[in-house]
Amino acid sequence: MQRIQSEKSILDEPDSPLEVRNDSKVNYHMALGYSIPEELKQGSVVGHLARDLGLVVSELYRRKLRITSEAGKQYFSVDLGKGELVVIDRIDREDLCGQRPSCVFPLELVIDNPLQLHRVEIEIQDTNDNSPSFLTKEKVLQIAELVNPGARFPLESAHDPDVGSNSVRSYLISKNDHFKLTVKTHKDGRKIPELVLEKPLDREKLSVHNLIITAVDGGDPVRSGTSEITVIVLDNNDNAPQFEKQVYEANISENARPGIEIVHVKATDADEGQNGEIEYYFAEQTTDLILSLFDIEPSSGAIVVKGSLDHETNHFHRFDITAKDKGNPKMDGHCGVEIKIVDINDNIPEIIVTSLTTPVPEDSAIGTVIALISAKDPDSGDNGKITLSVSSKSPFKLSPSGSNHYSLVTKGPLDREINGQYSVKISATDSGKPPLSSEKVILVELLDVNDNPPVFSQRSYVVYVKENHAPGKIVSSVSATDPDSGDNAKISYSILDSKVQDVSVSSYVYINSDNGSIYSMHSFDYEKLKVFQIQVQAKDQGSPSLSSNATVRVFILDQNDNAPAVIYPSSAALGSLSHQRMPRSAKAGHLVTKLTAVDADSGHNAWISYKLTEATDASLFTVNLYTGEVRTKRAVSEQDDSSQRLLIEIKDDGEPVQSATVTVSILLEDGLHEPILDLRQKVSEPSKKTGRITLYLILSLASVSVLSLVTFLILAVKCMRSSRSSDSCCMTRSDCDNYKNPNRNLQIQLNTDGPIKYVEVLGGDMLSQSQSFRSCMSPMSEYSDFTLIKPSSTTDFKEVISVLDASLPDSTWTFESQQVSKTNSFIQNRLDAATLRVEISSPLIGRWKRMMCTNRIQNCTKQSSPCPHAASAP
Template sequence: MGVGGAARRSWGAAVLVLQAAWALGGGQVRYSVPEEAEAGTVVGRLAQDLGLEAGEAEARRLRLVARGRRASVEVSGASGALVVSSRLDREELCGKSAPCALRLEVLLDRPLRVFHVEVEVIDINDNAPRFPAASKNISIAENSPPGSRFPLEGASDADIGSNAQLSYKLSSSVHFALDVKSKDINKVSVALVLVQPLDRESLSEHRLVLTASDGGRPALTGTVQLVISVLDANDNAPQFNQSVYKVQLPEDARPGTVFLQLSATDKDEGLNGDVYYDFTETISDELKELFVIDRTSGEVRTAGKLDFEDFQAYDIEVEARDRGIPSLSGHCSVELEVLDVNDNAPEVWVTSLSVPVSEDAALGTVVALLSVSDRDSGPNGRVRCAVRPPSPFGLVATFAGSYSLVLREALDRERVSEYEVEVRAEDGGAPPLRAIRGLRVPVSDVNDNAPAFAQAVYTVLARENNAAGAELARLWARDPDEAGNGRVSYSVAEGGVGSGSGSVWRPASSYVSVDAESGRLRALRPLDYEELQVLQFEVRAVDAGEPPLCGNATVQLFVVDENDNAPALLPPAGGGTGPWAAGEAAEAGWRATGSAASSWSSGSSWSLWARAAWGAPAGQVVAKIRAVDADSGYNAWLRYELREPRGDGPFRVGLYSGEVSTARALEEADGPRQTLLIVVRDHGEPPRSATATLSVSLVEGPEAALAVGAALSGSVGVGSDSGPSGAAAAAAAATNVWLVVAICAVSSLLVLAVVLYGAGRWAPRAAVLAGPAPATLVCASEVGSWSYSQRHSRSLCVATDGAGKSDLMVFSPNCPPPPGPGPDETPQDPPAVLDTVSAAHQLMAFPSFLFFSLPFLSSHSLLPILCVRATFSICVLMWDFVTPSTLVF
């Protein structure tokens, strides 16, 4: 390598440029550079030779494109010069081929142009001659006559030209000389010639040195030591019928094909004349894998597959050796020429690809640059190209083996977003071979599609009391555009709740939010059905194009009621301290116990009290539990259950009315007081409840009637139920005068009632109030609330402030409850019957309420009861008038 370095230094001062010319017809630039040139060595001023101005090479991106192999040169971006980028080894690049040329493609952008550059690598003397082995053993019979020739294997030099022209020199010897003959310009025959007869007894072994020198300057040498053994006897070597055999064989010959028959003769007899064939020791292992010789017959056949593209010719050295002792051999050469066949398909290389292509690209736009080659020669290497199947693209030939893929038709991305283009190459062989190169050409678009929601209106159901941040729904808008044109962001556009006087407008953005990327609709805070039932707003989807396009969708958010409110017990009408309204006379003396006596709320337990008369018949209403539930639908449908006492108690409670009535006639065995534990429960899941404790004092008939009358008149306060107080007795004495007036009025009304009863008894019958009631239709709307459809529409007030609750369920039974006790409770009594019973109770409880009962006297079923109760009340009042000290309210 020291000699090679000296050669490089001799070239390094100035690069030898053999030719740098621009061929106008062929469009090629040719340069030359010596091998082993150092990195950075300028090969040629490429930009200048291409006619580019200063700085234009870098602006137009002057660059090289290698074709199938690693390039050892590159283009300097600043100067536009072609420089050496890595080690150039001519032997590695081209082997023994001459000349050695690198064929490169040079590309220029804006506009796109292609130039062909050929760089010839000049050989330098950087390889010394090399013998196959450092030592060579030769056996020569002592009776060999002077002039006997012994072929030697010559040295090989990887260089070419004069650097590979070898000369040989043998060390001094009186017995041997060296004979060198030129077979042709590249081949030399070297033989060792016996000059004087050998005498084994005087010297049995000769050691000589054979030196090979090449023609470079300075010359490089290689040596091999010849060890010559002098043998006795066999003095005739085999001889071939010709020294050189020339054979032609196609490269597609199958392994095992016999292509040569060798023939050699030996004048000796016996074993000394028995000849066998073999390759010489100098043959390489690669040749031994490709060819085989039959040792007995001398047939030479192929053992491997030949390839014209790798080697076009083979030089095989063969020897014929006898079996004498020592064995003698004769040598010949087999020159095999490989014939080319069309066994290589064309190759298509994509040197440049400009994708994606905009759908509004102009016709003639260059999409890709292609390079086509075929390793075969002659017609087998001539290639034709076409685009299949027919598409908006076509091929335009630029140079030999170079094509441009251009746009020939307008593109429409909405119709076809991507093209699979096949470039088919076909050579001129028989039969022709083809190659296909697929290209994916995506089409980019402009922002011409607005986002579109899957639905124009989204209906979303959300349960109340949801967690803040909970996902309610996911909205999705489709935009067929790509990249930013199809990237959609979401936002709440408009909408809210609240209108009219006294209500506050709240935007939808205070309740919900939409994730800008995913479109997930989330709740910002827990929803309350009692506050918000329906929220309608718009969601906008906007893409990121220029200009941006948008689409809208309407979202209807319905809040589904949850059973989150327990039933709340209501106080008696009027707050429990003043006169009670008609129809609620049985709710006498209710009060709450403990510190919560003045507040009524849900989920609490309350203590109430009432009085009932001994001997009261079954079905008489003693009290009425009033409750309300802030929920709706089933969650607000209340039922009343008597938890204690269980079994056959004297009282029962209406399942849906809440009226506490006698289940049977009251007896003295029932005790002076009955404590009832009543549970008010809704129909939600899970159900919620409230409890009320009702204490019913069992008193004599007059005392119970006076107690109820005192409560109805508003002169009784809510207090302990242990007995009357002194203040109550004083108030009773003050009203005796008014009681006398009331007695007279009641007596008059009693007479009038008897007359009317008799007239109604024998008069034509009126319509019975207890007839079948209109059927009730209960429906559930899509948002979970309940509504009802009846012939008579009512608004039921459940609070003292008169606020109506329109979503409570009202059930109208077909008949009133039976007068006697029964295990099953009926639903809410019809309003007409309840009003009649309430009026009757008022008439029996206090005489002044008979005025309110006149409209119901036409009912022949209630008139006897009213009369009996009025008479009983008159008797009690007269007795109290006589003995005022015993009157108790």
């Protein structure tokens, strides 16, 4: 075997191999070639591929070296253990290449990891394995005896499938006295034997001459073939027809329909009569292929199309025509006809996928080689020039890597979650007129990588759990999804460690790692824990794993599990019995005592009401339902018992109702002064013994009064500014008294035993649309109070809560709502107004209230603003 290394680069030789590296760049190499004789035995070694290509034999299995060929049959394979190219089937050069002088068998070697493509050309050398043969084994020639010496008679050429020196080299004629043999070489290289008459024929001496022609090739050893020629000597007709041309040439399109005339041959005969009448025939040695494609009119010599022509199968046809007269004996003349088949664009381009890598990781870099593609078109010229294209919407493009060779590479990022599989449509179009095209679809699957973290259905969850519920019950459930696939989409849930009241959150709840269900570890107590927050993490099982977090806020809902507790009087709190003293001179409305109770619950569960259930004399005392004040309903008479006993029930508004009872023992005594005196009387009748104390009290009251006056002036200025854009600048007492309505939406209460007795913030009417700041003093109220009504936003309300929460203990105020489970949304979305009521135990405030309300009414009158019920205000 002989190795041949081409001296031309791929730029000069379009069929040269190419190499594709993992960096998506293709390097060009010189073609590798071998030369072998045909008919090698199976298993014969053509060449050592691994050594010649610089490959490591031990890596051939891993790199999956394989052979691809455009031929329909495989003749070669690679011994991966030795790296040798061997023959696996009989190779007949004549079957592969016919009469072509050069027979090259192309192979493409594809190697993976990294991807490489090499072209190997194997030249099949001819051996002298075929003998020359004549199509006609016996030929009869009729020659008139009057033919002059030197006349030539063309004979049939011998056919030898071998080429080069192994084809027909010479002809020999058997020994005779009248004929010799000459060989005429045609311009296409064919050798045509001719029988030449050397001596005149004499039919009377010898009417039949038997000759043997032998065709000899130039092989080693020499092969030959023979044919018998019988020459019959005829009498009379001594002029043979003569053609106008020795060779007729014509072009015909390959799509010519049967019956179309191609060329018209014409011959003349100098004889007269039947000896000069000529008929045209195909020569005796004409092949069956010519007879199936063409026909000739015997009388006219017109050659017409008979069968289907195909430029790709055979673009050139040559045959001989014989013209015979009707003389006796018949004389004939000969000419050649050459017909070229003109190509038309009748073949669709073919797309060949040489190598395909799939599936492809979705994070493949731009320029990654996906497939190696080639195209072919058996047409010629522009009809065979092919252009390949791919859809512009596809994330792939074609990169030329040689003549009609392309690399399919990525041109943009891939995302399996958007499209897990691409049907890449490749179109091939030739340059013919009209152009023909074909399409091929390549399925490219994407391999998932973990590029998407789990996504929770919500960024944050709000959960409401009743206190005292059984441990182990499900609290809530979170869910997350991951658009990845396989392990990259398998999600496990966990709770991130954090502290709740200095205790790990894992002591409160745990989560099912598979489905995200959150369970409680123990029962909750609203009075100890009202709300806590946990962080849930969802993590996939990819490598590396990705995760995301969600916040779960757990609100503990209060249940009525605490009874009201009495905090004043303190003696009642200890033994549920309070001893009080009051004078018999007490009038109706006399304040005997005031009960104060608190409830550790919240909302309706902490709304406390007071009720007198039993009394020694029910007509003498009354208990305020909301404040717990015990007052006389009438003046005490001499007939009333000196010892009065009251049983007061304190209950909340929860379900079920929780209650407590307090027994108040009241002793009626004569001459006992009232504990609550009019401050104005004490000021107008000072005692000398308490003058200093009174002075201190006056100074304190004066300081408080000045401070209060400044506060009220600021409020009045704000009210005047706000009233310019409001519909009403004042309100009546009936509007201010709405704080007693228990159906308020929001309430804040402050209860102390100091100078400030009561602070209450009540939610405004849900339907109120007022946006003005309005204030009203209640001069007719029996309480020392003032009321401010202001449209409130969530921010303002939170500021009030923050101030109260920062300045007061938790046990001194409660926050209530009609809809406990929707407290947050209620505050943020539905709170339209808030009423603030402050009660101050100072008669001096009453005068300030009257003055401020009178000024407000006057201002309203000056501004001509509507002021309902203004006339009723003193």
